[in-house]
Each structure stands twice: as structure tokens, then as C-alpha cells.
Amino acid sequence: MTSATGAPSGSGWGLADASVSYGDRAALSGVTLRAVPGEVHAVVGGDGAGKTTALRCLAGAVAPTKGRVDAPSLERIGFMPTAAGVWADLSVDQNIEFVAAAHKISGTVLGQRREALLEGAGLTHATTRLAKQLSGGMRQKLAFSLAMLHRPELLILDEPSTGVDPVSRIDLWRMISGAAADGAAVVMATTYLDEAERASRVLALDNGETLIEGTPAQVLERVPGHVTVVDTPTERALAWRRGRSWRQWSPTPPPAGTAPVADLEDAMVAAGMAKETAHV
Amino acid sequence: MKAMILKEFRELRRDKRTMAMLIALPIVLLTIFGYAANFNVDEIPTAVVGDNAAPIEQQLPDMFPVESDVDADATAQELIRDNVVDVAIDTSTQPAAVYIDGSSLFAAQSAQAAFAQFPDGAVSVEILYNPDLTTAWVMVPALIGLILTFIGTIITSIGLVKERQSGTIEQLAVMPLKASDVILGKIVPYFILACVDMVVVTVVGVWLFDVPFNGNVALFALGAAIFLFVVLGLGVLISTASQTQAQAIQMAIMMLLPQILLSGFIFPLDAMPTVIAWIGHLLPLTYFVEISQGIMLRGAGFDSLMVNFGVLTLMAVVIFGAAVARFRRDLAPSAHKRATKDGAK
Numbered sequence: 001m002t003s004a005t006g007a008p009s010g011s012g013w014g015l016a017d018a019s020v021s022y023g024d025r026a027a028l029s030g031v032t033l034r035a036v037p038g039e040v041h042a043v044v045g046g047d048g049a050g051k052t053t054a055l056r057c058l059a060g061a062v063a064p065t066k067g068r069v070d071a072p073s074l075e076r077i078g079f080m081p082t083a084a085g086v087w088a089d090l091s092v093d094q095n096i097e098f099v100a101a102a103h104k105i106s107g108t109v110l111g112q113r114r115e116a117l118l119e120g121a122g123l124t125h126a127t128t129r130l131a132k133q134l135s136g137g138m139r140q141k142l143a144f145s146l147a148m149l150h151r152p153e154l155l156i157l158d159e160p161s162t163g164v165d166p167v168s169r170i171d172l173w174r175m176i177s178g179a180a181a182d183g184a185a186v187v188m189a190t191t192y193l194d195e196a197e198r199a200s201r202v203l204a205l206d207n208g209e210t211l212i213e214g215t216p217a218q219v220l221e222r223v224p225g226h227v228t229v230v231d232t233p234t235e236r237a238l239a240w241r242r243g244r245s246w247r248q249w250s251p252t253p254p255p256a257g258t259a260p261v262a263d264l265e266d267a268m269v270a271a272g273m274a275k276e277t278a279h280v
Numbered sequence: 281m282k283a284m285i286l287k288e289f290r291e292l293r294r295d296k297r298t299m300a301m302l303i304a305l306p307i308v309l310l311t312i313f314g315y316a317a318n319f320n321v322d323e324i325p326t327a328v329v330g331d332n333a334a335p336i337e338q339q340l341p342d343m344f345p346v347e348s349d350v351d352a353d354a355t356a357q358e359l360i361r362d363n364v365v366d367v368a369i370d371t372s373t374q375p376a377a378v379y380i381d382g383s384s385l386f387a388a389q390s391a392q393a394a395f396a397q398f399p400d401g402a403v404s405v406e407i408l409y410n411p412d413l414t415t416a417w418v419m420v421p422a423l424i425g426l427i428l429t430f431i432g433t434i435i436t437s438i439g440l441v442k443e444r445q446s447g448t449i450e451q452l453a454v455m456p457l458k459a460s461d462v463i464l465g466k467i468v469p470y471f472i473l474a475c476v477d478m479v480v481v482t483v484v485g486v487w488l489f490d491v492p493f494n495g496n497v498a499l500f501a502l503g504a505a506i507f508l509f510v511v512l513g514l515g516v517l518i519s520t521a522s523q524t525q526a527q528a529i530q531m532a533i534m535m536l537l538p539q540i541l542l543s544g545f546i547f548p549l550d551a552m553p554t555v556i557a558w559i560g561h562l563l564p565l566t567y568f569v570e571i572s573q574g575i576m577l578r579g580a581g582f583d584s585l586m587v588n589f590g591v592l593t594l595m596a597v598v599i600f601g602a603a604v605a606r607f608r609r610d611l612a613p614s615a616h617k618r619a620t621k622d623g624a625k
Contacts, residue, residue, distance in 0.1 A: 056450075059454045060453075060454055061450055061453050061454055073456070074454055074455065074456040075456040077454060079450075079451065079454040081447050081450040081451055082447065083446060083447025083448075083450075085447055085448055085450065085451035086448070087446075087448055088446055099455070102455045102456060102457050103455075103456060146451075
């Protein structure tokens with residue numbers, strides 16, 4: 001069942017026990033997500049985990065087969081799809097003009113908004129350049145500007161920084177934080193766990209199911225078992241390499257005084273192993 | 281190299297459309313087009329009018345089957361103009377006057393050759409609408425249709441698939457635009473461009489090849505507009521079934537090829553076996569060729585082209601309707617449901 005309340009229900013926008021199937025294949029199974037105004041909610045997971053499906057479901061691009069979607073009307077949603085979502089044969093200015101027309105923004109309001117966004121995106125010098133002539137990072141920043149043009153209440157970003165150089169990633173993060181600070185509820189899929197650590201909440205998906213959810217600190221605490229740093233792993237199947245050392249996951253509770261896992265990357269790997277071990 | 285060949289075969293095996301084009305299509309094309317590829321018209325529909333009809337009918341060779349249920353009040357020239365028959369004989373004159381429809385090029389050539397065998401002075405032969413049996417006069421009106429088919433089907437499908445391929449169709453789906461605005465906004469530019477092309481091609485064709493334009497321009501424009509809806513609908517349908525521009529081109533060519541060969545503008549429909557001719561009658565270009573040749577060469581009016589207009593209109597409604605429905609479905613049903621539900625807020 002879908003829902004469109006038009007106003008934040010309770011603590012924001014989101015999915016409640018949402019499932020999506022493509023034919024016989026379940027792409028999303030009973031996922032719950034709440035995006036709160038002023039906060040960034042990161043959706044992480046490996047390839048095929050269901051991140052894009054969850055975001056498309058929230059944006060209304062795909063209907064859930066089960067569960068509930070709480071989202072504002074399209075006028076109040078900003079969406080940046082995986083493939084950037086800019087019109088390659090239009091210039092930067094023409095892209096903005098088109099999206100502004102769809103949102104019925106014109107005149108001084110448009111002028112001010114365009115100036116602010118292009119300046120933030122570092123695109124003021126490239127307004128006449130075709131989108132296809134922009135670098136990957138510039139294109140992503142233009143796509144972000146288009147999604148933000150109408151000051152959406154819910155901003156949905158599908159891997160905005162994938163394939164973007166480190167400097168542009170910093171620019172994008174600045175823009176995303178700015179959008180949240182302006183009051184938007186931001187839901188962002190990412191494969192970069194260092195980015196997810198900066199989010200207010202993290203939803204980790206695996207094979208369409210929720211693996212773990214919470215604030216970054218809660219996610220670290222909720223990882224079943226414990227992770228230790230070792231020079232030589234005792235059980236290779238439950239170990240992975242980080243730099244020059246190894247991490248070893250054990251399903252047993254950590255011994256007293258042992259520090260919890262260090263970061264989200266370890267947490268995600270450990271949670272995945274815990275799920276696999278439980279299924280065996 | 282062995283690994284490369286193996287890889288290529290494995291990829292081809294999974295590309296079902298290309299496999300169909302490689303294996304099934306040649307067989308289908310050879311069979312259908314083999315039967316269709318025939319310039320020799322064995323039977324030419326004929327009408328005999330006037331007081332002395334019966335003896336003349338008896339003298340006619342077998343290739344001139346006489347149509348019995350023609351309008352008794354119509355003159356021989358009117359029967360040709362209205363495309364009722366390709367040969368009409370007026371027996372009220374001495375000798376009998378044979379009128380041949382020059383806009384049916386191959387039938388006219390066969391008829392002209394057959395009447396040349398008659399004894400001198402037995403009949404007087406006049407070829408109407410294309411007295412010198414100039415190929416360009418018959419081809420140009422049909423080529424206008426073919427060019428419109430090319431633009432409407434291939435260019436439109438490529439333009440629409442481009443949106444899907446670049447991922448912006450997803451963006452459009454979640455923008456506060458009505459589905460009808462998106463669909464019309466995508467199609468109207470192609471419709472306008474195709475209209476401009478239609479005018480340019482017609483004017484250039486008439487000017488360059490001296491093709492006469494004997495009929496009503498507005499009626500021709502109406503027929504072309506209806507035909508454009510059909511071909512644009514085909515283009516949109518192809519785009520909804522294609523993920524890439526290459527796939528769209530592949531499908532468009534598969535739709536274009538039968539229209540070129542089976543619509544009657546290269547090989548006459550009268551010369552095709554009935555089954556193949558029926559395939560031709562399922563193709564929109566067949567009806568537009570009738571309309572354009574009829575209006576431009578014969579100066580035919582709406583009454584005699586009513587069936588062609590009717591079939592094209594039906595095709596436009598069905599194909600364009602199906603195309604819009606499929607395009608609308610692609611534009612994220614849940615998003616638009618939501619937009620209409622609380623879009624007014």
C-alpha cells in the first residue's frame with residue numbers, strides 16, 4: 001500500500017516495511033527508513049543490495065508491492081538519479097531553466113536561486129557549457145543543483161559522489177550538508193562508508209533486506225559478535241585485510257575490555273558475515 | 281582468437297533481437313519478399329461502359345477481368361479517377377476509347393503493351409494522369425510517405441530512447457509534470473519537424489521532378505497529418521520497447537523494411553499473392569501511398585479515398601493510443617498517482 005500524506009508524518013518521511021518485487025525477484029523486503037528534516041540519512045550496501053530500489057520507491061519512481069511510503073508531493077521532492085539526471089545536450093543554464101519551468105520558478109526568485117546554487121557548485125564560469133562537456137564531478141554538482149533548485153523538503157540522492165574526484169566529493173558533501181541545514185530531509189545512497197559516517201543515520205541493506213540500522217555509533221554497537229585487529233587471522237573465512245593488518249570477526253560477544261569495531265567499513269563486513277553465518 | 285570467437289558467439293546467443301535478425305529474418309524476408317517481388321501484373325481490374333459493352337468485353341484478353349458492380353452512371357474517366365479500376369473502356373465512341381490509369385505504373389505498362397497487340401484502329405488508347413508513364417511521377421508521392429515513415433519512426437524512437445538511455449526519463453518521472461505534458465512535449469517537436477519535412481519534400485519533389493499536384497492541398501495535408509500520427513505512434517511504441525538507441529534503430533528498420541517492399545509503391549499489390557498482399561494491407565504506408573498518389577496525380581477527392589482515410593485514422597487511434605499508454609506506464613505510475621493525489625497542495 002502506498003501513501004502520500006503531503007505533510008511529514010511523525011518523525012519525517014520514509015518507507016514503512018516496504019517491499020518491491022521485479023517479477024519473481026524481490027528487490028526490497030520489508031525495509032523501513034525514516035528521513036528527518038535537517039538530517040542526512042545514508043543508505044549503504046554492496047552492489048544489488050537494494051539501495052536504488054529503496055530510493056526510487058521513496059521518490060515514487062517505483063511502486064511498492066507491500067508496505068507504506070510516506071513522501072511529500074512531487075513538487076516538494078528533489079531527486080538525483082544514479083545516472084546524474086542532467087540533459088547532456090543542454091547547457092548548464094538551459095538545464096536549470098527547464099527544471100525551473102517544471103517547478104514554475106521564474107523571475108527574481110530563479111535568478112537568486114540559480115546564482116546561489118551555481119556559486120556553491122563552482123559552475124558560475126560554465127553556464128554556457130553543454131552538460132556533456134562537463135567533467136564527471138561538475139555534472140554531478142549540476143545534477144545536485146537541479147535537485148535542489150526548488151528547495152525540496154525531501155532530497156533523494158542516488159550515489160551522488162560515485163566516480164567523483166576527492167575534491168568534488170568534498171564540494172558535494174558541503175552542498176548536501178547545506179541542504180540539510182536549510183531544513184531538507186536528505187536520503188542518500190552511497191558506497192563510500194566514510195561518507196555514511198558523516199550522516200545522522202545509516203541504513204545498511206543486503207540483498208534487499210535491512211542488515212543494520214541506526215546512528216553511526218549505534219550501528220557500530222549493534223554489530224553482532226566482535227571484531228579484532230590481528231596480524232595473522234586464525235580463520236580466513238571470517239577475516240579481511242585492512243591496510244597492512246587483518247580484521248578477524250568472531251560471533252561470540254567481545255571479551256571484557258575489548259574495544260568495539262573501529263569504523264563503519266568493519267561494521268558492514270562484520271554484519272554481512274554475521275548474516276551469512278546465521279543462514280548457514 | 282578462439283576465445284574471441286567463443287565470446288562473440290556467447291554474446292550473440294544472448295542478444296535475442298540480433299539472433300532473430302540473423303536467423304529468422306532472412307528466411308521471413310526471402311519468403312515474403314520473394315513472393316512480393318514481382319513487377320508483372322497478371323490481372324488488371326477493368327470496367328467497360330457504354331452501349332456496346334458486351335461485345336467488347338468478350339474480345340478482351342483474360343488479363344482484363346471486368347468489374348461488374350461499378351457505378352453505372354459514372355464515366356470511364358471518373359472510374360479511373362476514383363481508382364475503381366485501372367482500365368476503363370468507353371464503348372459509346374467509335375472506335376472504343378480505352379483509358380488507362382498512369383498512376384498505377386506497372387498495371388499501365390502491362391495494359392499499354394496488351395492493347396498495342398490489338399489491330400490498328402480497333403481501340404484508341406489514352407493514358408491518364410501520367411501519359412508518359414514517368415516513374416518519378418508515381419514514386420515521388422510514395423517517397424513522401426516513406427520519408428515521413430523514416431522520420432516518424434526512426435528519428436522519434438531514437439530521440440525518446442535517448443532520454444531513457446541517459447537516465448533523464450527517471451528524472452522526468454519524479455518532476456511535477458503531468459504525464460500528458462511529458463508525452464506531448466516529447467512528441468510535438470517531432471510532429472512539427474516532420475510536418476516541415478513533409479512540406480519541403482513535397483515542394484521539392486513537385487518542383488524538381490515536375491510531378492503534377494492535381495488535387496486538394498488541404499486534403500493531402502490532412503492525410504499526411506493522420507499518417508504522421510501513425511508513424512510517430514510507431515516510433516513511440518518502439519522507444520518503449522527499447523533500452524538503447526541501437527535497439528530502437530534495429531526495431532525501426534524491421535518495421536521500415538516491409539513498408540518499403542509491401543506497401544505497393546515498388547512492387548504492385550495486384551501482382552502479389554493474396555496472403556502477401558494482405559500483409560501489405562496491414563501497413564500504414566500502403567494507405568498513404570494510395571492517398572498521396574490519388575490526390576497528387578489523379579486529383580482524387582475525399583469520397584474515393586474515404587476507405588484509405590478511414591483505415592489510417594483507425595490505425596492512428598490504435599497505435600498512437602497504445603504508444604501513449606505504454607509511455608505513460610514508463611513514467612512511473614506510483615509517482616503520478618501521488619502527484620494527482622496531492623499535487624494541488
